[in-house]
Amino acid sequence: MGLSPSFTLYQMLGPILARRTGGAAIPQDWQRRPPGKLIWFHAPSRADLPVLDELISRLADQDPDLWFLLTTDGPAPSKMPDQCFHAQLRVDLKTAMVEFLDHWRPDVLVWATGPLFPVLIDLAAKRKIELFLLDTGAAIEATKGWRLLPGLTRRSIRKFDTIFSGDEATSLALITAGAHSENVHTTGVLEMADDPLPCNEAEWTTLAALLATRPVWLAAEIDLEELGSILAAHLQAMRRSHRLLLIVVPAESDASDTFSDVMADTDIVFSRRSEGGEPAPSDQVYLADTDDEMGLWYRLSPISFLGHTLAGHSAHNPDPFDAAALGSVVLHGPKIAAHQLGYLRLARAGASRKISHLGELANAVETLLAPDRAAAMAHAAWQISSAGAEVMERTVQHLSKVVGIDGDPK
Numbered sequence: 001m002g003l004s005p006s007f008t009l010y011q012m013l014g015p016i017l018a019r020r021t022g023g024a025a026i027p028q029d030w031q032r033r034p035p036g037k038l039i040w041f042h043a044p045s046r047a048d049l050p051v052l053d054e055l056i057s058r059l060a061d062q063d064p065d066l067w068f069l070l071t072t073d074g075p076a077p078s079k080m081p082d083q084c085f086h087a088q089l090r091v092d093l094k095t096a097m098v099e100f101l102d103h104w105r106p107d108v109l110v111w112a113t114g115p116l117f118p119v120l121i122d123l124a125a126k127r128k129i130e131l132f133l134l135d136t137g138a139a140i141e142a143t144k145g146w147r148l149l150p151g152l153t154r155r156s157i158r159k160f161d162t163i164f165s166g167d168e169a170t171s172l173a174l175i176t177a178g179a180h181s182e183n184v185h186t187t188g189v190l191e192m193a194d195d196p197l198p199c200n201e202a203e204w205t206t207l208a209a210l211l212a213t214r215p216v217w218l219a220a221e222i223d224l225e226e227l228g229s230i231l232a233a234h235l236q237a238m239r240r241s242h243r244l245l246l247i248v249v250p251a252e253s254d255a256s257d258t259f260s261d262v263m264a265d266t267d268i269v270f271s272r273r274s275e276g277g278e279p280a281p282s283d284q285v286y287l288a289d290t291d292d293e294m295g296l297w298y299r300l301s302p303i304s305f306l307g308h309t310l311a312g313h314s315a316h317n318p319d320p321f322d323a324a325a326l327g328s329v330v331l332h333g334p335k336i337a338a339h340q341l342g343y344l345r346l347a348r349a350g351a352s353r354k355i356s357h358l359g360e361l362a363n364a365v366e367t368l369l370a371p372d373r374a375a376a377m378a379h380a381a382w383q384i385s386s387a388g389a390e391v392m393e394r395t396v397q398h399l400s401k402v403v404g405i406d407g408d409p410k
Contacts, residue, residue, distance in 0.1 A: 006149035010118055011094060031085050033067075033104050037403045040069040040106035042089060044114030048136045049077050051192050051392075052112060056081040058396050063405045069104055092117035101127060108402050111160075113138040115145045118156045125159040130402050133157075133174075134395065135166040137189050137341050140348075143177035154178030164190070164395065167384060169348035187394055188387025189345065196325045197295030204299055210278060211300060215244045215369050218297050218328070221251040221318050222307035227262055229358035230305070231285070235268075236362035238284065241369055245279060247297050249288045251307055256289030263287065294318075298326040302374045303365060309333035310358055320346055324381035329374050331355060331364055351381035 039059065041052050049072075056068050060083050068084040070077075076086035089100070097120045108130040111121075124131060133139060146152040158178040165171040166189035175181045217237075219230045227248070234246040250259050256274060263270050263285060270285035271277035273293075279286040288297055298304060308317035310333030320330045320342045330352040336343040346352035355364050368374045 004151050004155060006146070006152040007118060007122070007155055010146070010149055010152055030087055030103055036065050036067055037063075037107050038067040038069060038104065039108045039110060039399060039403060040071065040104065041110045041112060042071045043112045044073060045112070045136070045138070046072065046074070046077075048112045051136060051190055051388075053077075053079075053081050054192065055190070055392065055395060056084055058392070059399060059405075060084075062396070062400060063403075066403065066405070069106060089117075092119045094119050094123070097123050101129075108132060108399060110134050110399070111142075112136045114141055116142050116153065116156045118146070118152055121156045121159050130162075131160045132399070132402075133160045133163040135164050135170065135187075135189050137166065137191060137345065139163070139165055140170045140173050143173050162398065164391065164398075166345060167349045188384060188391045190391045190395055191388040194321075194325075197298065197322050199293065199295035199299055203293075204296055207278065207296070207300055211245065213243075215241050216247060216301050217244070217303040217305070217365055217368075218247045218249070218301035219305050220249050220294065220297065220307055220323065222248065222305075223251050223311060224255055224258060224262070226307060226311045226358070227259060228266075230361065231263070231266055231268060233358060233361035233365065234285065237365045237369075240366055244365075244369070245283065246285045247288050247301055248285055249294065249297055249307075253289055253291050256287065259287060259289065294322065295326065298323045298328045301328050302378060303331060303368050304328040305331040305361065305365075309335045310355075311335075320352065321385045324351060325385040327378045327382050329353070329368055329377040329381060331361070331368075333357070345384060346381060349380045349384045351377050351384065353377075 041056070043049060043052055052070065059066060060081065066083065068081065070080070070084055070086050071089035073088065073090045080086060101123060106129055109124050110132045112134050113136050121131065133142065142157060143153060154177060157174065158180060160179060161183060163174055163179055163184045164187045165174060165184055168186055171184050171186045174184055222230060234244070238244050248259065250256050256272070260272060268285050269283055270287055271279060271283050272287045272289055274289045304323040306318045306320060306323065317335065317338050319339050320332065323330050324346060330346055332343060332352060333355055343352065347354065353364055353368070355361055368377070
């Protein structure tokens, strides 16, 4: 395949980009490359380092003669896995990339999402290095670069031999951007699998039985300024579902008395968890004003509105995967900076719903009260929040096969 005008122009611009980003692309103080197989991981985001550390450790356990190279755009992590070297990789210059590949001679390049390096990818493909794009949460970013150079992204992304994608929407975007469809596998995102929030099983059993015949939704860790609108939305939703129960969890437990006063002033029928009460059949709201029970409320509530996403400080809003991992559909506003990547992943999987203002909240709750709709979204949420362990195992198996661990040739 001949060089496209966009690729040629990109190479010509390389030295200019190098000067703008700080000069030399790669320091020349590399360690000696040992004999044997070497897997190269490139991690543009330092947030990916813990999960790549785990992946490298798993592979090293399988083969003590396997070596690894980790490249980032900054200094080495303070803790490196065994059998692993580090180098900086900041600028996509042909001369630097040739020197880099000549020194390290990797058998596989694992690109952990993020922007692509067209020159490097082109050189690696010509050397028959296995190219593997691994979704650690932002693989879709690989489709968004170089819009002013038509065809450049397509040229690069179609050179990957294997792509593990986090969800169907990302897979479609990658294929549309140029990836060969037979090389794209929707596996889920490779990430550290956190344990779901715990709860008291006896309390869950009691409350689940008590609420078995009632529709329930949750307002999780909300501020006082959100409370009035949420109560209004609940009363509106109750017109269609008169037995609907709202569980309210204040963001700060010391604000629970004020929450209680506001509810009393609005003639809401409610009971308080801190006073030992359980939701009575006549209760419209249950004020869950005790600490460290979010795991219980997410388990009981098929729909969760996450606080601070419409008002208050977005840096304090709850992690949406805490709800998703426990099968609760996520409702949220536009203020998602604290967990932006998580919210976007849920949205791509159809496991959440965004509202622009609290006036839309009642309609969103009413829509999701349909059991089939909520169940489908909750299942999608659970799938993407629990896939990390399976993706880790599948990635280990794939890379083991590529480098021929246990005699399985490439």
